[in-house]
Amino acid sequence: AFSHVKLDQDISSWNALYSPEPHYLLDHMLHRLTKLMVKIEYVLPLAVALFFLTTAITVIHYQDDFLPMTHQDQSWDNPAVGKKPPFHFSACLLIKDSNILLPEWLAYHYTRLPLRRLIVAVDPLSLTDPAPIFDEYARIGLNTTIWQFNTTGSQKLNELDSSHGQALLNEHRMRQREFYSNCLKQLTSEWIQDHSNAKWALFIDVDEYLSFNHYEEGEGKPSHCRGDATCIHDFDEGIKNGTHYRKRFGEFKTAAAYINEPMLDPHFYSNKTKPCIVISRLLFPAKETGLNGLPTLPSGLNASNFHTLRFRHRASVIEPQIGKSMVDLSRMRDYNIPSIHRLNNNCTSNNGWVHNSEMGFRVHHYVGTWESFRRPGFDSRGKRKFDERNRVKALKLDTSIDTTWLTKFVNQVGIHRALTLTQDFRMDAELEMLEKIIMQTNNQNESIIE
Numbered sequence: 001a002f003s004h005v006k007l008d009q010d011i012s013s014w015n016a017l018y019s020p021e022p023h024y025l026l027d028h029m030l031h032r033l034t035k036l037m038v039k040i041e042y043v044l045p046l047a048v049a050l051f052f053l054t055t056a057i058t059v060i061h062y063q064d065d066f067l068p069m070t071h072q073d074q075s076w077d078n079p080a081v082g083k084k085p086p087f088h089f090s091a092c093l094l095i096k097d098s099n100i101l102l103p104e105w106l107a108y109h110y111t112r113l114p115l116r117r118l119i120v121a122v123d124p125l126s127l128t129d130p131a132p133i134f135d136e137y138a139r140i141g142l143n144t145t146i147w148q149f150n151t152t153g154s155q156k157l158n159e160l161d162s163s164h165g166q167a168l169l170n171e172h173r174m175r176q177r178e179f180y181s182n183c184l185k186q187l188t189s190e191w192i193q194d195h196s197n198a199k200w201a202l203f204i205d206v207d208e209y210l211s212f213n214h215y216e217e218g219e220g221k222p223s224h225c226r227g228d229a230t231c232i233h234d235f236d237e238g239i240k241n242g243t244h245y246r247k248r249f250g251e252f253k254t255a256a257a258y259i260n261e262p263m264l265d266p267h268f269y270s271n272k273t274k275p276c277i278v279i280s281r282l283l284f285p286a287k288e289t290g291l292n293g294l295p296t297l298p299s300g301l302n303a304s305n306f307h308t309l310r311f312r313h314r315a316s317v318i319e320p321q322i323g324k325s326m327v328d329l330s331r332m333r334d335y336n337i338p339s340i341h342r343l344n345n346n347c348t349s350n351n352g353w354v355h356n357s358e359m360g361f362r363v364h365h366y367v368g369t370w371e372s373f374r375r376p377g378f379d380s381r382g383k384r385k386f387d388e389r390n391r392v393k394a395l396k397l398d399t400s401i402d403t404t405w406l407t408k409f410v411n412q413v414g415i416h417r418a419l420t421l422t423q424d425f426r427m428d429a430e431l432e433m434l435e436k437i438i439m440q441t442n443n444q445n446e447s448i449i450e
Helices: 008-018 022-039 043-059 103-114 130-139 162-193 229-239 256-261 382-389 405-412 415-443
Strands: 089-095 115-122 143-147 200-203 208-212 274-283 321-328 361-366
Touching: 089 103, 089 162, 103 115, 103 208, 103 405, 103 415, 115 162, 130 143, 130 321, 130 415, 143 162, 162 200, 208 256, 321 361, 405 415
Parallel strands: 089 115, 089 200, 115 143, 274 361
Antiparallel strands: 200 321, 208 361, 274 321
């Protein structure tokens, strides 16, 4: 029944992605497919899928361990879970139909920074609503504000008209700069009013993750030394004897703990540095790590559902992308944002490109799966950009990536809530995205029959 409908590839890849724990996952598929059948006309093929799913559920025991339950709130602030961090992070995030990526991004940075304050702008052309995700994260202490745009120009453009593509892209970039400026101003105001609020703010995208910049054997001479023999010698000696900050990340559970360490990384303890730090960014194409490379997770969680665990091959550290910024809110007072990469002249770097060798952090930029990459409506990237990003040569398996963050997140919030906050939300979002794309195709009067 699926052979004549452009659902076969989507559903087969989706099914392969969520293969473990079928008794738990199939129930969610059943729920979403039932809603999908009501909304689109292709009832027959979906009815067939529904029949097989129902049959599968009747013969697979539904374990009590997966029943929803209320879990007592825990966080990294709880001494029983871990040492309290010296401060919390904030972030400014602009999203458009990003519900597939958002749960992992939130859980990761909640654990690794720790992120507790978020201002998010939802693109006015978005077709999906992230509010239920933020509502659930609020229950574990993530304070989120959704920024409202004053939409004018974008409402006059037909996002499905390819001739409007460049105009829509220009508007998107303008909105992002406008949002970053207002978000920075708001977070700075909050810190000034109460110094217990987040001191550092992160400006990255929903497919990007802040990570420690572990030293890699064979990465070459430190480019920031610019050939200075003394600088090169001091760097090499620090790496060899383990005193250089890029060899000490194992001492710190969070980014906040690392930043707060006295006299470690001069980017963070010296007032001579600028209040905005541009961080190197490395691309991670959609090259599978392989089953043997996936970490063991608590029962019910599948590492293949998380980009930070599933895709661990990246471009060389000497071939980074243009960087992204993090800001010390206690010292930043320039709210003019001409660039989303190097926010303004109060940032390090002259042009947004960074000497990776001198940075304590880097940003991991994941291409991810096609299901998470594509967007309904206007998509400035599309399949062409997806394929282009996956053509990176000379990939390297990054063995320094912390694959324990998800287990730590489970330890903080409990397994049932962790499932809801990550895997469950992603599963719903993937089916919702498929539904939106099918409905959009129908609305354009384009046949989906091959």
